[in-house]
Amino acid sequence: MERTLILLKPDAVQRRLIGPILERFERKGLKVVGMKLMQISDELAATHYGDHKGKPFYDGLVSFMTSAPVVAMALEGNKAISVCRKLMGATFGCDAEAGTIRGDFGISNGFNLVHGSDSPEAAERELGLFFNEGEILEYGLIDDSWNAAE
Numbered sequence: 638m639e640r641t642l643i644l645l646k647p648d649a650v651q652r653r654l655i656g657p658i659l660e661r662f663e664r665k666g667l668k669v670v671g672m673k674l675m676q677i678s679d680e681l682a683a684t685h686y687g688d689h690k691g692k693p694f695y696d697g698l699v700s701f702m703t704s705a706p707v708v709a710m711a712l713e714g715n716k717a718i719s720v721c722r723k724l725m726g727a728t729f730g731c732d733a734e735a736g737t738i739r740g741d742f743g744i745s746n747g748f749n750l751v752h753g754s755d756s757p758e759a760a761e762r763e764l765g766l767f768f769n770e771g772e773i774l775e776y777g778l779i780d781d782s783w784n785a786a787e
């Protein structure tokens with residue numbers, strides 16, 4: 638089982654797409670183990686996207702991410718990190734395949750609706766940035782036992 642950090646970015650919230658996007662992850666079989674609406678600080682956005690510091694789009698990215706609330710989610714499942722990246726699609730909406738979140742809901746490069754951790758190391762770091770102790774819950778779902786029998 639893996640956990641990953643998913644953010645529904647300000648464009649997703651502003652466009653009232655929280656429900657349709659969350660549905661993509663839920664119906665695939667991912668389990669929501671943490672979720673909150675957050676107005677993030679410049680500092681948190683800068684730390685989260687620290688690897689991109691110095692790139693031409695960085696300042697715009699930080700101001701976009703702090704422009705309105707985001708929904709932060711911790712999702713759990715079998716290969717959750719790569720499964721979520723596949724559901725999201727390629728970075729730019731114009732390149733993302735139809736059937737993916739970015740491919741179905743947008744065409745922009747930067748306003749691409751959703752963030753997902755890209756490695757186990759990133760997931761651990763990013764979950765720690767967005768969730769405090771006790772905000773990620775452990776609970777059972779009936780199909781956990783079915784998965785265990787696979």
Ligand code: DAT
Nearest residue numbers: 694698727728746747748749751752753755
């Ligand atoms: P991803 O979000 O697919 O992991 P990334 O980590 O390379 O992509 O970039 C982080 C975000 O920065 C991305 O979701 C959108 C924005 N971004 C990346 N490259 C960009 C570019 N060339 N122009 C505008 N925004 C860009």
Ligand code: MG
Nearest residue numbers: 752753754755
């Ligand atoms: Mg990335």
